[in-house]
Amino acid sequence: MIPTQTYAAIAERLGRSEIVVLDGAIGTEILRRNVTWADHQLTSRPAFVRGIHEDYIRAGADVISTNSFQLCRRALFNHFRDEAHRRHIGAPDLDTRADLLLAASVKLAVEARTLVGAARPVAVAAAVTTLEWCFRPDLAPSGEQARQEYREVFQVVADSGADLVLLETVNSIGEARVALEVATELGLPCWISFVPDEHGRLFTGETMQQAAQELEPRGVGAILLNCAPPNDITAGMKELAPHAHVPTGAYAHIGRFDPPEWLFTDEYPPPAYQSAAAEWKQMGGRILGGCCGTTPEHIAALAALR
Amino acid sequence: MYAPIRDRIRAGKPVLLDGALGTELVRRGVRWRKHGLLTDTAAVQQLHAEYIAAGADVIRTNTFQLNPRVYLNVFRNREHMRHIGAPGLEDLVPRLLRTAVELARKARAKAGREKDVAIAGVLSPLEHCFRPDLAPAEDIARREHEELARVFADAGVDFLLLESMNTIREARAALAAGRISGLRVWVSFVLGPEGELLSREPLDTAVAEVKRGGAEAVLVNCAPPPDVTRAIRRLAGSSLPIGGFAQSGRFSPPSWKFDFFPQFIEADAWSPERYAAEAKLWRTSGAAILGGCCGTTPAHIAALRAALADGGKGAPA
Numbered sequence: 001m002i003p004t005q006t007y008a009a010i011a012e013r014l015g016r017s018e019i020v021v022l023d024g025a026i027g028t029e030i031l032r033r034n035v036t037w038a039d040h041q042l043t044s045r046p047a048f049v050r051g052i053h054e055d056y057i058r059a060g061a062d063v064i065s066t067n068s069f070q071l072c073r074r075a076l077f078n079h080f081r082d083e084a085h086r087r088h089i090g091a092p093d094l095d096t097r098a099d100l101l102l103a104a105s106v107k108l109a110v111e112a113r114t115l116v117g118a119a120r121p122v123a124v125a126a127a128v129t130t131l132e133w134c135f136r137p138d139l140a141p142s143g144e145q146a147r148q149e150y151r152e153v154f155q156v157v158a159d160s161g162a163d164l165v166l167l168e169t170v171n172s173i174g175e176a177r178v179a180l181e182v183a184t185e186l187g188l189p190c191w192i193s194f195v196p197d198e199h200g201r202l203f204t205g206e207t208m209q210q211a212a213q214e215l216e217p218r219g220v221g222a223i224l225l226n227c228a229p230p231n232d233i234t235a236g237m238k239e240l241a242p243h244a245h246v247p248t249g250a251y252a253h254i255g256r257f258d259p260p261e262w263l264f265t266d267e268y269p270p271p272a273y274q275s276a277a278a279e280w281k282q283m284g285g286r287i288l289g290g291c292c293g294t295t296p297e298h299i300a301a302l303a304a305l306r
Numbered sequence: 307m308y309a310p311i312r313d314r315i316r317a318g319k320p321v322l323l324d325g326a327l328g329t330e331l332v333r334r335g336v337r338w339r340k341h342g343l344l345t346d347t348a349a350v351q352q353l354h355a356e357y358i359a360a361g362a363d364v365i366r367t368n369t370f371q372l373n374p375r376v377y378l379n380v381f382r383n384r385e386h387m388r389h390i391g392a393p394g395l396e397d398l399v400p401r402l403l404r405t406a407v408e409l410a411r412k413a414r415a416k417a418g419r420e421k422d423v424a425i426a427g428v429l430s431p432l433e434h435c436f437r438p439d440l441a442p443a444e445d446i447a448r449r450e451h452e453e454l455a456r457v458f459a460d461a462g463v464d465f466l467l468l469e470s471m472n473t474i475r476e477a478r479a480a481l482a483a484g485r486i487s488g489l490r491v492w493v494s495f496v497l498g499p500e501g502e503l504l505s506r507e508p509l510d511t512a513v514a515e516v517k518r519g520g521a522e523a524v525l526v527n528c529a530p531p532p533d534v535t536r537a538i539r540r541l542a543g544s545s546l547p548i549g550g551f552a553q554s555g556r557f558s559p560p561s562w563k564f565d566f567f568p569q570f571i572e573a574d575a576w577s578p579e580r581y582a583a584e585a586k587l588w589r590t591s592g593a594a595i596l597g598g599c600c601g602t603t604p605a606h607i608a609a610l611r612a613a614l615a616d617g618g619k620g621a622p623a
Contacts, residue, residue, distance in 0.1 A: 027562075036337045036338070037562055038338065038560040038561075038562060038567055038569070039560055039561050039562070040561050040562065069562070070562060070563055071561050071562075075561060075562070075563040076559055076561065078434075078437075078563060079434065079436060079557065079559035080436050080557075081436050081437065081438065081439075081498065081504055084499050084500075085436065085498060085499055085504070087499075088499035088530075089499075089529065089530065089553070089556060089557050090556055090557050090558070090559075091556045091557065091558035091559075091571050091572075092556070094558075094559075097561070098561065101561055133379070133380060133563065135380065135381055135382045135386065136379075136382065137382075197382075197386075198389065203382050228390070229389075229390060253390070256390060256391055256392045256393070257380075257381070257390050257391050257392065258391070258392035258395070259376075259377050259380045259391075259395075260338070260339055260562075260567075261339050263392040
């Protein structure tokens with residue numbers, strides 16, 4: 001596929017060094033609105049999910065991301081010993097469920113865009129996460145296996161009308177590289193976002209400089225940082241910005257992870273979050289958004305940084 | 307409070323376990339987080355009460371797949387958990403276990419059944435119950451199970467039920483942990499589609515191992531009713547009391563990956579009457595202990611009590 005006009009418009013704005021506003025959290029926003037997140041709610045409450053996308057567009061997001069965190073076949077299959085066991089006691093639709101939900105997640109974001117009908121271009125980013133748990137690089141599948149699984153996921157989101165893939169909460173350069181190669185083969189624009197630790201490094205100990213060196217020649221559209229507290233994102237930006245030749249960006253989480261849900265705190269109300277993001281902007285970050293715990297009000301505050 | 311249960315088994319009377327907690331709480335609309343033990347204690351206690359009223363001789367704590375690993379596994383490591391996790395996560399599990407025991411005890415006390423209903427503290431595999439490949443090494447499992455078993459012992463359970471164990475190795479470790487904590491232990495294994503343990507280890511080896519380890523009874527669970535029937539027939543004549551509890555319906559895991567989310571679909575595939583009729587086959591094959599696993603409800607336990615029709619003490623008025 002060739003990049004969509006919408007993606008081209010966003011890329012052009014980044015080329016002019018303008019700020020592009022990414023949306024905020026979907027998963028925790030579902031919880032904050034008092035709905036369980038066990039099944040992404042894509043088919044059970046589509047209007048509800050679409051409504052959150054609409055709120056983010058109205059708040060000023062130029063890129064909205066799909067409600068598909070950690071959504072892939074592997075996530076469902078991991079609950080069984082193997083295929084024989086899954087077929088024996090598992091729900092009959094498990095082979096196809098992840099693909100259908102992924103397609104539904106893109107469709108809802110595209111519908112939200114149409115419904116709001118904003119005057120500015122709004123891109124739909126298919127949010128794709130590490131195949132295994134986002135904070136556990138030790139669990140990552142081998143390169144060939146990962147390649148095959150990313151190919152399946154990316155094909156579904158490309159066919160469903162996503163403008164780009166936002167590969168987020170990535171914990172190793174190796175998995176990022178494999179995913180990026182697959183996206184490039186499919187002609188799907190790909191932004192990659194890493195989780196930084198307190199020292200601004202990847203969870204594998206790899207550096208942001210290494211990440212930029214590996215991904216830029218392979219056609220990454222932007223490199224971002226996410227899923228860490230604002231201070232860690234700042235530490236990551238210090239490491240990333242001086243070495244990146246592609247646009248960079250950041251979206252931090254606020255509050256605390258309280259598995260299987262989220263603990264909302266008042267540490268970063270929209271003005272405080274805006275100040276943190278202004279710092280990332282000053283360091284060179286051009287794509288600014290919010291991760292877990294952020295709300296449409298936080299995104300409205302970021303839109304003022306344009 | 308174990309003697310009445312032991313006496314029933316010795317007298318050749320059936321011992322009735324309760325049915326599912328997790329799937330039933332979810333079916334009733336409880337938002338599944340921390341097993342409902344922080345947010346929905348009334349619903350948990352109510353369900354225990356309904357199982358007692360349905361005729362259960364043994365009620366189980368709402369602690370399946372509840373151990374520190376469940377929370378630790380979703381972080382990079384312990385330090386990361388402290389860094390971005392909610393306050394108190396590190397010592398949350400013992401607190402939840404104590405709450406779970408307390409709710410079972412309250413339900414029993416309110417029913418005035420302290421003398422004949424036993425509370426089984428439920429221990430289960432430290433990793434996902436359907437993933438024997440993830441089971442920790444025996445010494446590690448022993449240490450971690452011992453921490454949990456001690457909490458159960460202090461909180462006053464009547465015995466331990468090791469539920470859905472998927473390897474002989476971890477069952478042996480948890481059994482030793484329970485015994486050293488001064489508790490009697492029943493061991494229940496999850497069946498694989500081949501009819502052996504989920505790890506494909508033979509059922510008869512498992513029985514021999516847990517007998518050697520000092521188990522009071524051996525059971526099978528977490529498989530469709532006909533699988534339990536087949537396994538009970540194979541276990542008949544064991545030197546330990548045997549039992550089983552089956553699932554009704556199909557496991558429908560969440561699309562968001564957490565270790566355990568008790569959601570079953572098509573649970574009405576086994577109506578209480580049909581389930582009870584199948585379970586009666588276990589009894590005729592020599593099962594001393596019968597109950598329900600995922601997807602079953604108080605109605606299933608009531609139907610089972612009626613089908614066994616032995617005039618058991620647990621029969622509701």
